[in-house]
Amino acid sequence: MVNSYVPLRFTIFISFSIAAASSFKLHSASHSPSSFPKATGDDLLSVLGPPSAASCLNPIVSREIKSCLKFLVPFKSDKPKPEFGRCSPRTGLCSGKIDAVERRSKFEEENSLIWWPPESVLELARLAVDSGGDPGSIQRTLNPKMIPVRLQFNDKCQLTRTPYGRHFIAEEVNSYFEFLFHLIESRGPSVGLNVSLSRYDLFHGHLFLASESGRLGILFHAKEYPAYDKKVFPYNMGYCQRGSDVKYNDSMNLRNILWLAPLPSNSSPDWVAPGVLVVLDAHPDGIIYRDLIPDYVKFVRTIYEDDLGTTAVDVNYLNVGAHEPDYQLFMC
Known part of the structure; x- marks a missing residue:
């Protein structure tokens, strides 16, 4: 396999330099006055954290960030952890420690799995915080077995950072991350985000540990390879873009999706x-577009995981089937 993997930020930067004179239908906002409070990735995570953290923010920044959040699961900043867990007959996943199988609606089951994931995911979340945000603590929970990434298309396109991937030792963690991809696909339309699980659209996320708190999260990127269009997207992004049917339009504003694991206390067994x-709305009039997206990628609305914390692994969910869909998870 020819290794053509290049981080998207550099692909975009080169393409943008070549076609800088082109115009776009997605307008760009003018630069804001320097006196306006500037938001950071830590501010975003604070808004999505415990009330005590959110209350410390500049109220203007907090209000502006909240106006750019489109929740796929209702936001419950003070939702208590249930004493006993519940299992979903539909997904086979259990929220918290198993007590009994309870019949609930699909919507309720999915919400519960986001608020309080399976114990193996909670253990990973606590490990991230207890380690002081050390990505090695997460990497050491991966199975050492290497799994070749074999995709049924042009072998000059390599979608993953390496030509092989791994799984977590705890299979429940792998199943949970697969669940996240499917949940984003199914609930996205409720906030205006129509995505498909494909190599051009939603197929990867970046697992990170937050800079200040160590909180575990995944920043997903949808609309990864928009189709080349001479008028609206005149950028050649290489072999992986060929054949794309992803249209460049206002839905690009919603291409960044953030999952955060529950946050454990760093001084007790409790969860805070x-x-x-949540989908992060990067519309040009908002604070996310203005402060969290670098100027050179504003036209593709990319938030980078490095601005939220330290990356541990990339989480890839790819269709490796030749005739029938066969999605597999690869940690790279």
Whole structure:
């Protein structure tokens, strides 16, 4: 396999330099006055954290960030962890420690799995915080077995950072991350985000540990390879873009999706915030577009995981089937 993997930020930067004179239908906002409070990735995570953290923010920044959040699961900053867990007959996943199988609606089951994931995911979340945000603590929970990434298309396109991937030792963690991809796909339309699980659209996220708190999260990127269009997207992004049917339009504003694991206390066995699943709206008039997206990628609305914390692994969910869909998870 020819290794053509190049981080998207550099691909975009080169393409943008070549076609800088082109115009776009997605307008760009003018630069804000320097006196306006500037938001950071830590501010975003504070808004999505416990009330005590959110209350410390500049109220203007907090209000502006909240106006750019489109929740796929209702936000419950003070949702208490249930004493006993519940299992979903539909997904096979259990929220918290198993007590009994309870019949609930699909919507309720999915919400519960975001607020309070399975115990193996909670253990990973606590490990991230207890380690002081050390990505090695997460990497050491991966199975050492290497799994070749074999995709049924042009082998000059390599979608993953390496030509092989791994799984977590705890299979329940792998199943949970697969669940997240499917939940984003199914609930996205409720906030205006129509995505498909494909190599051009939603197929990867970046697992990170937050800079200040160590909180575990995944920043997903949808609309990864928009189709080349001479008028609206005149950028050649290489072999992986060929054949794309992803249209460049206002839906690009919603391409960043954030999952946060529940946040454990760093001084007790308690939990101080439940999990979160939210679309970050990077419309040109908002604070996310203005402050969290670098100028050179504003036209593709990319938030980078480095601005939220330290990356541990990339989480890839790819269709490796030749004739029938066969999605597999690869940690790279």
